[in-house]
Amino acid sequence: MTEDYKEENLIVRTETYLNDIVFKNLDKSLEVLRGCDGLDPVVDEVGLVDRCIDAIALNACKEQLVSGLAHLECDGGSGKLRMHCQDWWVEDLSTLRIDYYRRVIAAMGRSGVRPESIGTSIVHYAQTSLKGIERHHVWDSGPLVAGDNQRVIVEALIDLLATENITTVTLAFLFGMLRMAIEVDSGLKYRIEIEKRIGLQLEMASLDDLLIPSVQTSDSMFDIDTVHRILVNFLQRIDEDDSGDLSPCGYDSDGLKSPSHSSILKVGRLMDGYLAEIAPDPYLKLQKFMALIELLPDYARIVDDGLYRAIDIYLKAHPSLTDSECKKLCKLIDCQKLSQDASSHAAQNDRLPIQLVVRVLYFEQLRLKSSFSGSGGVSGVFDGSFSQRIMCSGSGVPSSCVSPQRDNYASMRRENRELKLEISRMRVRLTELEREQGIMKQQGMRDGRHGEHGRAFLASLSRGIGRITMFGPEKRRKKTTTTTSQSQGCSDGKKSRRRRQQKASFAYDS
Structure with a gap:
């Protein structure tokens, strides 16, 4: 196969084919890389895998640049440019095994491929490779049994989001990856990474996103610890934003309409709804319930009606609480922040x-x-x-x-x-x-x-x-x-006096 036997032997012909045809085409490079599956470690020793990965990243970057220039348009005469790009290779990359895919994405990041395209590819790969995992419901008992391959895929995708600094994925995808990481029992550092990213945009989350079922049979029905860590990350982000928004005089430029203040009010309403949803859980410990309430600062709630409703539901679902525990929980309610309807309800509430x-x-x-x-x-x-x-x-x-x-x-x-x-x-x-x-x-x-x-x-x-x-x-x-006897005596005297007057009037009329 070498040149010692004959000129233009098999090795030279293979090198010529790879350089002239395979490595200049993204589709063929992907095809050769898929063919390397199962040929380890020979393909790594000859360097074929690395050469295919570098060719894929370089061709994707060139194709992205050419496609962007070809679809550069003028938007309605306003002078604004608009770019249309179709990354067809996103779907083809999802057929690679996870270790090859991870190396390809790393090479694309080094080559200058847009983070938006890489984020789209990660989302598509997760949807394709993890669609076989069944959702774990609240009423299911025990953790979900998942293979090591699914755990490796989840951890590798989360690691790619962190190393490539991908911030363009949606909040729904982050919550989906968090649920998958919990269900396949991924490492704690991978869950914390997703929780940090969710905390950066928690104000855009919905109540259904936070209702993460717990996989521990002896614990509460919902994963309270995960939501607690997400809320801590959100508050840290708010503190960092506030420290950077101050003017030299120490005053906020936006006043009441500052982004951080609006965000924390939204999260306050979201957490009140979450507390009301988890309050009926009979296995929810008082310490965890109070920890979530105390974590939000006082300025996160203008009105405490939602908090009062959640605490009232918890008291109704946990009648075994002692008087001291009830007092400790109800101290978290600010009576001055209750509306008129909530105050009227609280004044007649026997559970308080x-x-x-x-x-x-x-x-x-x-x-x-x-x-x-x-x-x-x-x-x-x-x-x-x-x-x-x-x-x-x-x-x-x-x-x-x-x-x-x-x-x-x-x-x-x-x-x-x-x-x-x-x-x-x-x-x-x-x-x-x-x-x-x-x-x-x-x-x-x-x-x-x-x-x-x-x-x-x-x-x-x-x-x-x-x-x-x-x-x-x-x-x-x-x-x-x-008092009753006195009032009865007075009423009897008045009745007798009224009868005499009536008789007198009757006699006068007759």
Whole structure:
């Protein structure tokens, strides 16, 4: 086969064929590389695999450049350029085995192939090679039995996303890869890598994305630890964004409409819905449930109605909680951030501790008093609570705006955040009060008559105070008996006097 036997022997002819025909064509290079499967380690020793991989990467880069220039168009006379590119080789690469595919993608990254094309190829390869894995449902018991080949494919694709720094894949694909990594029992570092990427765009996730079933039979129905780590990654990203968005004076340029503030409000609503979904789980531990609630900062929720609903569902699904555990859980609710409907429901909720009911009734009384007293009362209540809530957070711990900090910019950022949150709360409260005042005017509430809302509040107030044992039963029974007898005597006297008057009038008429 060498030239020692005869000129242009088999080796020379093979080299000529590879150089002139195979390596200049992407399709033929892929065909030869697929043919190398099963010929290890001979093909590696002669360098055929490496030469095919380099040829595929180089031809893909050339074809991408030529295709982009051929499809460069002018968009409607506006002067903007638009590029159309069809990477046909994406589908052909999915037929390679995972070790060859991984080396091809690495070579494409070095050759300058666009990350968008590489991301599309990774998604297509995952959809093609992992479609045989069945989904693991919540009601299934035990982990999913998967082959080592599927685990290797999942870990290799996640590693490619990290090494090639691919950021163009969709959030749905990331959640799908995370579920696959959990189901095939991939290493923890691969799951953490996907969780970090999900945390970068958590505000765009849906509730169904977070409902990841747990593969542990003795644990809760849903994978709470994974969601906890994703939320930690999201909050770290928010802190990094906030530290970079500050001006030299320490103030946010966008104010209430800053991207980070809008994102964390979306995540706050998303997590409230997630808490309500996992709350009925009878195996969910109180520590994990509270850890998710405490992880979000106070400014992530303008209104605590969603949090109150989730806690109420948890209390209903876990009647075996002790009084101390109920108090500890309900302390996470800020009564000043409950709406009127939520406050009315909480005032009549027998599952809540009596201390929380009293606080709800107190703040509802302040709100009702401010609505009756007009704008002056409203400003007085808000002015009094504004400074107090700026100095202290909802849990009673002094906020970071009055404590010394190592970084002045960080302290100013937290102070601005609390001010923005308080302004948002005031706007919500003022809107509610204006609406209530308009309704009371339409109903003709004059001369101190409180209307339906006042009667409903007084009824809920009486029901809530009735649960507080301020006096002993003997004193209440005696006072009730005395009052009842006195009222009966007075009513009997009035009835007899009315009969005499009626008889007198009848006699006068006759």
